[in-house]
Amino acid sequence: MVLVNGARQAGKSTLTRLTAARRRDPVLRLLDDAATLRAAMDDPTGFVEHDSMMLIDEIQLAPELLRAIKVAVDLDPTPGRFLLTGSSRILAMRTLPDALPGRMEVIELWPFSQGEISGGPDRFVDAAFTHGPGLSCTSALRKRDYLDRAVVGGFPEAVKRTPRRRTAFFNAYLSTLVERDVLELASIERHGEILKLLGLLAGRTGGLLVPAALATASGIPRTTLVRYLELLTSVFLIKTIPAWTSGLTGRTVGTGKLAFVDTGIACHLTGQDAARLAEPDGAAGAMLENFVVMELARQLTWSEQQGRLFHYRTKDKVEVDAVIETPRGDVIGIEVKAGATVRTEDLSGLRNLANLLGDRFVAGYVLYTGQQTLPFGDRIRALPMDALWQLSP
Incomplete structure (x- = not known):
């Protein structure tokens, strides 16, 4: 799985949605939505079941999903199945399950550089x-x-x-x-x-x-x-x-x-x-x-x-x-x-x-x-x- 991590409003959601759109039938989960967040918390295992790429936005809102994702990745380690975003350093979270080592690559997204602004x-x-x-x-x-x-x-x-x-x-x-x-x-x-x-x-x-x-x-x-x-x-x-x-x-x-x-x-x-x-x-x-x-x-x-x-x-x-x-x-x-x-x-x-x-x-x-x-x-x-x-x- 890949986590795009960085400051709030840096463009993580936009970037990951553009990336997911290039894949066939991506599944999009927005945890900022109250109903979606409740579903994630009530049934983490069922929430992460999918057949294509799944994009989960703001994963820090439901860190219990990471344990379910760990099990899913262990059963099927095909790269690119999960694309996650987070607005705080996931490793610093108090409620973080021990699910990350060896299974996640973290990419930090910064606010625009001057070259990105000026071309x-x-x-x-x-x-x-x-x-x-x-x-x-x-x-x-x-x-x-x-x-x-x-x-x-x-x-x-x-x-x-x-x-x-x-x-x-x-x-x-x-x-x-x-x-x-x-x-x-x-x-x-x-x-x-x-x-x-x-x-x-x-x-x-x-x-x-x-x-x-x-x-x-x-x-x-x-x-x-x-x-x-x-x-x-x-x-x-x-x-x-x-x-x-x-x-x-x-x-x-x-x-x-x-x-x-x-x-x-x-x-x-x-x-x-x-x-x-x-x-x-x-x-x-x-x-x-x-x-x-x-x-x-x-x-x-x-x-x-x-x-x-x-x-x-x-x-x-x-x-x-x-x-x-x-x-x-x-x-x-x-x-x-x-x-x-x-x-x-x-x-x-x-x-x-x-x-x-x-x-x-x-x-x-x-x-x-x-x-x-x-x-x-x-x-x-x-x-x-x-x-x-x-x-x-």
């Missing part, structure tokens, strides 16, 4: 490892254009709405997420604490995720706060970018960094539109860093080059916003700058990483809001930010 190839990761410092591009976009994109985010419904209607969508989205999806994973009585925490997290986008500091700032006990962070991760709202270390130095910081899966949600929570972000005390730097990091995370789900995403920071506060390492140990570093110029000090983290890794360091890139490609010595280049979705190998 670009979305192959920066592959291009970076293929061509190294040989990458080059020009851009017509400026800082305000990137901020506009960050504010919109990637949810299909948000992309097609006007700013006023987009605000209504985000309000409803967050309300549903807390009142429904989070409650599917855990019993939470004080919903207001979750919403308070979300606002606090949005103001710390791109910062180190230190539970003790967050507990102090929010007034939420540390153990409760850690539980809340796990829940927000499970409903695909936030993501922790782990710290990278080569094992060659003891001066790296092991704390993960906070990122919102969608910058539109983060901007909404901070109450900043593109104009406000661009002001001197606005959050342009943090939001554009989040924007770039999550575009990289999306690309790593389909790129030919396998890799893992990290951030790099030493105890001396030398840092690189994003580090991608391949299974063979090759590394690229990406620094994000909201400005249209690149200064020498902007390169310190990449140069530190290059010196540390030697030949394992493929290239370092400063993604900035300028319009030209600029060389900065051995294996380091500044590229316009839209190189993320415009370049291909």
